[in-house]
Amino acid sequence: MLDTNAVPDLRYEQQYEKIDSLIINHGYTFSQAELEVNTIIGYQFNAYLDPVTMAYIGDGEDCNGTPYTITPADATNLMAYADWKKMDHFSIGQAIRMREYIEDKPSKFNPITNTEGVDLMIANSLNDIGAEPDIHSNMILWRSPDIWVRNQADGFTIQENQNPEYDPNNPVYVYVKIRNKSCQDFVATPIDTLKLHWAKASTSSGWPTLWDGSTSNPTLGAPINAVNLPNIAAGESEIVEFEWYPPNPADFESISNDPWHFCLLARILSPQDPIL
16 A cells, blocks of 8 residues: 555644644644643644544645645544544555555465465455455354345345245346455456355254255255356456245254255355465
8 A cells, every 4th residue: 555645644734733832743742741741832643633523624744845735534443542523534645554564564464465466265254355265254153144046136236145935936136246365366267266155044054965955754964056257457346146946944844943044155166265
């Protein structure tokens, strides 16, 4: 990331201002006693920020004489030195510093950022960052935000799950979001596919037996379909649609207390990002 605006180090710029003839170094850290004295004699905390909107109201310039270009996002941050009114996200400068540190320490962050090669993922949960093994979903792997069912073909715009309605003559629609969390564009080939499976809900849904159609009387799971993966730009995502004819819940009434309960599993199959 490259910061192209002239922006001060807001850790110092926003702290104190000389409001009389006294001279102050914005980078100086006061002790509590000094702070009390200095407040009395004329220092003003957060002097360069509007006290209501927290917008930057200073007129400073950088060492090259370029006036500071400061947006509200620059002045907003989560650090302890910030006024509580603007502590709701990291500033642009902080984001740049974090990104530069991550890129400078690849041995520490490669499992997360993976800047070498394509890295596709389907999130198990909202906490899933794509690292393997997934230690962030707290074992709740069955609530993927990237797979949802619709009883009509509107899932590209309405990305909310519906319980499927069984109709032997009409399909439901399953939508799967594939994320490219790498820094490299994914250019799909004819052998790059996304495969969707269903299985009867169970506490022991082991792969592959319950998902590959090998169980019978009744069938407890099977592949639904495989489709070609789309191109996915670095850092972006794409959604794929499947038609699915859910099994008849009545077929499971003799073996299950919840015959209507099914699970879905989506698998990315690509030599560019093989399953390990």
